[in-house]
Amino acid sequence: MRQRAGDQTGSRRGELVDRSRRAVQWLQPGLVVKRWVLTSALGFVLALLGAAIWADLKPIYWTLTTIDDLLRVLAGAGREFTGPLVLLVGIGLVLLGQSRSFGSIQRALAPQKDTALVDALLAQRRLNRGPNIVAIGGGTGLSTLLSGLKRYSGNLTAIVTVADDGGSSGVLRRELGVQPPGDIRNCLAALAREEPLLTRLFQYRFTAGGGLEGHSFGNLFLSALTAITGNLETAITASSKVLAVQGQVVPATSADVRLWAELENGERLEGESNIGEAQSPIVRLGCTPPRPAALPRALEAIANADLIVLGPGSLYTSLLPNLLVPELVEAIGRSHAPRLYICNLMTQPGETDGLDVNGHLRAIESQLASIGIQQRLFDSVLAQDALPAGPELDYYRSKGAEPVDCDLDGLHEQGYRVMLASMQGPQQRSQGRDFKGTLRHDSRSLALAVMRFYRAKAKRQND
Template sequence: MGRSPQLRALPLPVRGPGPKSRRARPAQSRPGWSGRSDPRAHDLVTRSRRAARWLQPGLVVKRWMLTSGLGLLILLLGAAVWADLQPIYWSLEAIKWTLSQLTRVLPRSITGPLVLVIGAVLIWLGQSRSFGSIQQALAPEKDTVLVDALLAQRRLSRGPSIVAIGGGTGLSTLLSGLKRYSSNLTAIVTVADDGGSSGVLRREFGMQPPGDIRNCLAALSTEEPLLTRLFQYRFRSGSGLEGHSFGNLFLTALTAITGSLESAITASSRVLAVQGQVVPATNADVRLWAELENGERIEGESRIGKAHSPIVRLGCIPERPPALPRAIEAIANADLIVLGPGSLYTSLLPNLLVPELVTAISRSRAPRLYICNLMTQPGETDGLDVAGHLRAIEAQLATIGVERRLFDGVLAQAEPVDPALLEHYRRRGSEPVRCDSAALQRQGYDVMVAPLQGTRPTATLRHDPRSLALAVMRFYKRHRRDS
């Protein structure tokens, strides 16, 4: 027999004890229960809790409120002295008379607490209304409470200074996770891209490619999600617009207005309320070239990623591009330096072709961490394990005269990976990047393995921002404790 369609619209019964239990009684039948909470009482409780949070340490607000109160008291005393102390005498006499009248009506045991409560209520009312007005003026359409925003800002401002070097989606993934732990972030981004929308804008306007920079700005943005989505929006049709992202066009227009990509990044950072800074690795017009094992030499970042022979050597034109001073300064002041994750030859190593960056990294006393990819990349890192990635980095550094090891630690994916997803990648020529922790430790590396893909099932093998950032912060705390 079929079910009546009307039954589908009925609410599901609440599970609970039998009819004899008090919990089974309807809310309306309970004595003194109206079934509806008083919104005014709820609002009062909410305001009280918010006011109490202003007493939490670390806000750097209470000390200045007390300073203001002390200043007001001194101001009144100064005015009283100037007026031959008469106002103080009159005020004390008025208070004395008022208290004497109250104590005639009510005993001191009631008068004292009553006056204290009235004073506390007036202080609470004045402060809550004042901060509420400030909140309404600063962010009228946001749900964020001012005290929560201040607490978060203070916590993040005390975070470590982290320099993340790379490009592509790997760097933006790392940044979106790290911004939960610190606002002192610097992203040093490769500017060698010559494919897709970035390549078209680079050729037509003679500017540096904006794509990876756009991704980093969006990852570090603390603005409304809609604004970030707008920045990442890619046109799917339209003559001349198809394939371009709005953020790339925005950066191109700002570059034309301000005169440089660096100035355009600064302006975009203000628009998106970026938490940290994004710095190009160089301001030179860099073009990559690669020598392959079969003797072929190819030029262009987009062609290198499609090479069908192992890469022997990587270089760029111009040969020794200069670094930006802001990048050098950020590395010098860093508490942690991170390279990766990302494509080894097209996102990571191009940054190490800037000699001044390599010199700054080697001179830094901060711990230096290399984050390896989850999977090998066909045409770039076929057959390489974690040690192979590190050897490729060392070989590349040797071409610019750097013989010493640049990184102290390695972060790699812990097994296992979803077998079905793994088989899908194997059919495309990718394999998991294996990590022989014992061998790397014998070489002096601090090796960390962690579930960098996260615990949630996904359709692609990518780093999870939260899991990745958590592992990076554990590495930092371990080295800070040991130092």
């Protein structure tokens, strides 16, 4: 019994300390709360003064008389005792009123969330002060990066390729004539701040049903909104409001882009889904129509960026298609923001066989040269540190993939600034022959490495 009573006392004490801490947090600058509370108080006093003047000052006289009588009564008990008592009662009433008021606001705005309102406001202030980051890419790599970066900044822009022609996106593109929504859907879900159930609904993929099997709800939702609003950009804006997206998602172009690739053996492949299965090294990538126009929002985001990131993702089907939009490339070239290329962990059979980090960079520079850009856009590289041996690595090697090696000395000689980090997700253990693990970037580790690069760059510039 004594132990239980002690636990309860300790719990109450901890709760009191926690409440006191939150009360002090309301005094921190930048919450944009105190100024409006004081404004309301001043307005209340002025309203009372105006009413008193209108009533020929009689209410003021009555109020002062009442206060004077009350003070005389209280002072009779000894001002050394009465003064502190009245002061403490007044402070207690103010704190109680503020606590209950903000508690009511918290329950009204977010009844299911446990985060205290002051903590939520402090977190939002920190995110609002985060850097303007533009992430360019597509596929799962971009959505993984975004889900990590949203912990550090609310000023995120994802510029997404719209060249996908496989799976659910490909079917909707062929049958409805809409731009492929799959990569955009993944980015919206990654940046969503709304309830997890709504995000899961957006990512839900039908496993049965004639005509529905294989489609995700989010793809259908975006396609329907595109048909209603007339363009994908407006549909994305509407979806962003539904999911309370932190930042913005912008297609690289509004054109109906179709990829093609020329291989080393002279063969030409049409379509993004076919390029990923190339049987010979890719020597050139292009699209139809050539030189598609960029969206103004994408150009504006790049112009205002504090950091521009390319990758991670499939080199020829997720990253380079964005660089087929000349206006995007020119905007990146004009930007004074640091530019970072994030390399993949593993090679992709049929797309990047045998390429190390240097090979990936050469492919990017070759692609830029093909549209007349000789400037090196990404001179900083984030690459994976040596991957530990294990069943995951053996599994990937059995499928024809290898770790993307990084020749630090060679890259430094070419003028690249290289940062190595451990960015893979938690190691998964094999279960006999049924191992189906993945070696992918972990969103937290990846975002942490990117922010370390940005902070180090900003520090050098300030020094």
